[in-house]
Amino acid sequence: MSYIKSKYPFSLQKEDGYLILIFLIFSISVILKSYIQGYLSPDSTEYLALAQNLLNGNGYFLSTDNNTGQSSNFFAIWPAGYPTLIYIVSKLTGFSVYWASKLLSILIVMGILLFFRNFFNKDAYIYSLIILFASYLEIFSYTWSETIFIFSLLWFSISVHRVINSPINSWPIFINLSIASMSLFLSRYIGAFSIAVVGSLALYNFFIKKDYTRTLILLIVSLASLALISIYLYNNYLETGFLTGLARFA
Numbered sequence: 011m012s013y014i015k016s017k018y019p020f021s022l023q024k025e026d027g028y029l030i031l032i033f034l035i036f037s038i039s040v041i042l043k044s045y046i047q048g049y050l051s052p053d054s055t056e057y058l059a060l061a062q063n064l065l066n067g068n069g070y071f072l073s074t075d076n077n078t079g080q081s082s083n084f085f086a087i088w089p090a091g092y093p094t095l096i097y098i099v100s101k102l103t104g105f106s107v108y109w110a111s112k113l114l115s116i117l118i119v120m121g122i123l124l125f126f127r128n129f130f131n132k133d134a135y136i137y138s139l140i141i142l143f144a145s146y147l148e149i150f151s152y153t154w155s156e157t158i159f160i161f162s163l164l165w166f167s168i169s170v171h172r173v174i175n176s177p178i179n180s181w182p183i184f185i186n187l188s189i190a191s192m193s194l195f196l197s198r199y200i201g202a203f204s205i206a207v208v209g210s211l212a213l214y215n216f217f218i219k220k221d222y223t224r225t226l227i228l229l230i231v232s233l234a235s236l237a238l239i240s241i242y243l244y245n246n247y248l249e250t251g252f253l254t255g256l257a258r259f260a
Contacts, residue, residue, distance in 0.1 A: 026127070028135035033123055036141050036150070037116045043151040044112045053088070054111075054153035060085045061096040061107040086246040086255030091196030092155035111153040118161045119150060125164050159197040166190040166204055173211060179224050188231045195239050199254055202239055208232040 043049060050058075059072050070085045085093070099117070100110035119141055126134040140146065149156050169187040176183050191208060194201025212228035215221045243253040250256070 023132050025132045025135050029123060029127060029138055032135060032138050032142060033120065036119055036147070039147055040112060040115055040151050043147070044109075047151075049151040049153070050108075051152060051154070053155075056085075056088070057093040057096060057153055057155065058107045058111065060090070060093040061100060061110070064094070064097040065100060065107065084246070084249035084255070086250045086252070088155060088255075089196045089199060089201075089242075091193070092158050095158065096153075108153070112151075115150045115153075115157050118157050121161055122164060125168060129168060155197050159194065159201065162190060162193040162197050162201065166194055166207075170207065170211065173228075179227060181227075184227050184231050188235055191231070191235045192238060195235075195242075205232055205235050205239070208235065 056072065060070065063069065063071060063073070070090055072083050072085055095114055096107055096111045099105070099114045100107050103110060103113065105113060122141065123134070123138050126137050130137055141150070149160070166187070169183070169190045172183050173187055187208065191201075191204040194204045208228055209232045212225050212232060215228060216225040246255060247253050252258075
């Protein structure tokens with residue numbers, strides 16, 4: 011695992027040119043695919059509709075929900091994190107919500123590549139080739155919350171790695187872990203699984219490492235995330251009668 015450590019200072023290397031080339035190929039592909047084919051699904055239109063409603067000052071309500079047919083339906087079937095990001099990008103750039111979502115996909119991939127660069131150093135371009143796989147080009151061409159979920163999975167994984175390998179109990183590391191955990195949930199409800207991961211880390215430190223200070227900090231992170239997620243889901247229940255906006259079947 012020595013390749014994970016920072017053997018090189020974070021300065022431009024020859025290999026960074028490959029990384030930039032990969033990013034440019036990806037960005038051009040997403041723009042061309044979106045311009046020619048549109049790449050919109052029913053889920054995509056719901057995300058864009060909410061982003062537009064936020065721009066119009068109508069809050070987290072859809073004028074008509076395609077799934078329920080109800081008017082002024084509270085947006086709860088999916089977490090609101092992704093369309094909120096589209097709204098922010100549109101607000102800052104002046105782009106339509108459609109093109110703001112495509113720019114957001116490009117920015118998300120930029121963040122993924124920066125994670126790779128920081129984590130794998132000069133080998134980052136090798137791992138970054140994965141984003142040129144057809145499946146990832148499809149996912150990031152659509153307006154789907156899977157884009158931010160993939161980013162959050164990588165962020166959370168790196169945060170867990172740093173917590174495990176950090177020799178000191180530095181609060182910024184644990185705050186980063188907590189934010190990454192909430193990012194997972196706010197992009198996809200299944201992201202709540204991260205609470206179990208943090209809780210498992212707490213048990214590992216308690217029973218195996220005998221590090222009781224770190225155990226306490228991890229329990230605080232886990233419980234704080236659980237509290238925030240519970241408040242979010244309870245608000246969904248008050249607005250729609252369901253924790254996630256509609257009845258879910260196994």
